[in-house]
Amino acid sequence: MVSAVADDLDDLAEDLAFDVFSRQCPSRSALEHVTGRWGSLTLGALHESGCRFNELRRRVDGVSEKMLSQTLQALERDGLVHREAQPTNPPRVDYELTPLGRQVAERLMALIELVESRMPEVLTARERYDETRGGR
Structure with a gap:
């Protein structure tokens, strides 16, 4: 069943011309996940090497725990990040x-x-x- 759904999605993707400038296009949300402040910083930090959640949070200075979690979920859903939970005590999750x-x-x-x-x-x-516009 899962294989049939995947095949249908592959066929659909081949038939579609993705256009990020169209508000209906799913590529727009994927681009937003990548180019948003936390998405781009998270991808940049993971480019250096994989790491655990708290390591990533320290590397992406200023991101809240909640925002980092949401960002990682969006990037994982888009197929850009792999999350692996280790069955240890306490739990260990690597990205x-x-x-x-x-x-x-x-x-x-x-x-x-x-x-x-x-x-x-x-x-x-x-x-x-700033000089020509009256400064900030």
């Missing part, structure tokens, strides 16, 4: 990128590196904007 998640994170990391390397220009542009 790592799937092959698809690794592909997405690699492209995301290129964008992150570009933004970080061009921050002097961004800061200059902000100053110029």
